[in-house]
Ligand SMILES: [Ca+2]
């Protein structure tokens with residue numbers, strides 16, 4: 001019994017050994033254990049027998065180890081890889097059907113991790129950019145496989161905005177509806193170049209290292225229409241229509257573009273590479289409408305629109321011109337603005353105290369109160385988010401005059417025509433408003449209280465002091481009686497008549513009597529005999545010029561009575 005038990009034990013040991021060999025994959029059976037070989041420097045080296053099985057990448061067949069069965073292969077992976085982004089390199093080896101494994105493949109050249117022992121795939125990433133080479137080497141064969149990959153980064157930035165703030169909160173920009181080139185057209189509708197344009201914001205685009213394949217794309221994510229436009233230059237000119245793709249095998253990604261606010265709204269601009277979600281960078285723009293609608297003009301504008309000239313009551317003037325609070329028939333500036341969208345944005349108005357004060361300064365139409373003395377200042381509309389200033393504003397400069405006279409003199413000056421069709425030429429208004437005829441009396445009324453159309457058959461009637469046939473002593477009295485705003489009227493006509501002929505207003509002193517059709521130059525051979533110009537002279541100069549002309553023509557003084565009207 002002991003012998004039979006021993007034979008059974010030996011049989012079991014042999015059987016279990018044979019099963020273990022099978023499990024190692026060498027497939028040896030029978031009684032002819034062959035030798036194992038491996039490939040060393042191109043030669044076969046024997047190093048064992050099949051009973052022990054063969055290491056990976058060697059092979060025993062029919063109980064004979066053959067050597068390295070790798071006859072070729074392929075290492076697949078990306079040509080470009082975004083920095084920090086994991087990717088998989090996959091090795092395929094050709095073994096002619098031999099059940100060769102990947103257990104002795106040594107991976108190297110990776111980023112994190114840098115190496116790996118065994119395996120058909122290798123997952124790694126790099127935290128630095130550059131050209132990288134991943135290699136899979138068979139330790140028991142002389143085969144190795146390599147794949148080159150360019151590790152790149154891409155960046156989209158807003159100039160002056162830190163990277164960590166370019167998406168949240170992003171950048172507030174205004175709709176480009178001012179007129180930096182003073183061509184009378186809102187800049188957003190100019191194609192450019194817009195000389196002096198200062199509202200576009202630079203964005204920079206980069207892919208490092210430079211790639212020479214694939215598609216870079218600048219796109220936008222927004223509901224509705226795109227609220228921005230992109231341009232090659234900060235003064236516009238050539239638009240880069242979004243979304244825009246660059247084929248990097250043929251084109252170069254521009255280093256910078258210039259973003260213009262076109263309509264109110266929020267937008268995400270996205271720079272992609274090959275449309276892969278992980279390879280993009282986002283910047284955010286909030287386009288805000290912020291515009292002072294009234295006044296339309298500005299004291300300092302290089303160009304003021306015709307619409308800034310007001311020819312409706314209370315009087316003819318530019319809409320940025322006001323009067324001091326104590327002036328005759330004074331008025332306050334009409335102020336109105338537009339901030340959009342509301343919410344989230346809101347109004348905040350400010351005005352230099354030299355130009356008055358504002359109430360309801362968080363509404364679209366604040367109320368202006370004129371200052372007590374002449375001055376000028378800046379009117380500012382700020383776009384706010386709650387109490388936070390977005391940095392976006394619109395500004396106009398306004399001027400407060402001592403009286404209607406001071407404002408009229410600034411607007412009409414001297415030397416220009418006042419005949420029908422004459423033009424307002426001051427304050428860079430363009431096109432220049434065309435005016436109906438203004439005569440002397442009309443200008444006197446307008447300089448007093450802003451009333452009338454500029455043409456009147458009567459002058460002021462304030463308690464006149466008459467000077468018939470004024471002599472030198474009268475002229476001394478007349479001139480010493482004149483202060484700013486006082487009016488002198490001239491009466492006469494053909495013999496036997498005492499008709500109102502002329503009047504003008506004292507602007508500063510007796511030598512500065514101002515008004516329309518006031519040039520001391522008449523010729524009764526002409527029709528009309530006067531020159532119809534805005535002018536300034538003394539009352540005596542005017543009186544003498546008319547009477548000299550009438551004496552030459554008819555032999556008598558046309559003007560025989562002068563009245564001084566002291567302003568009430
Ligand atoms: Ca960025």
Ligand SMILES: [Ca+2]
Pocket residue numbers: 178179180181182183184185186187190194
């Ligand atoms: Ca323009």
Ligand SMILES: [Ca+2]
Pocket residue numbers: 176177178179180187197198199
């Ligand atoms: Ca502009």
Ligand SMILES: [Ca+2]
Pocket residue numbers: 178179180197198199
């Ligand atoms: Ca501007």
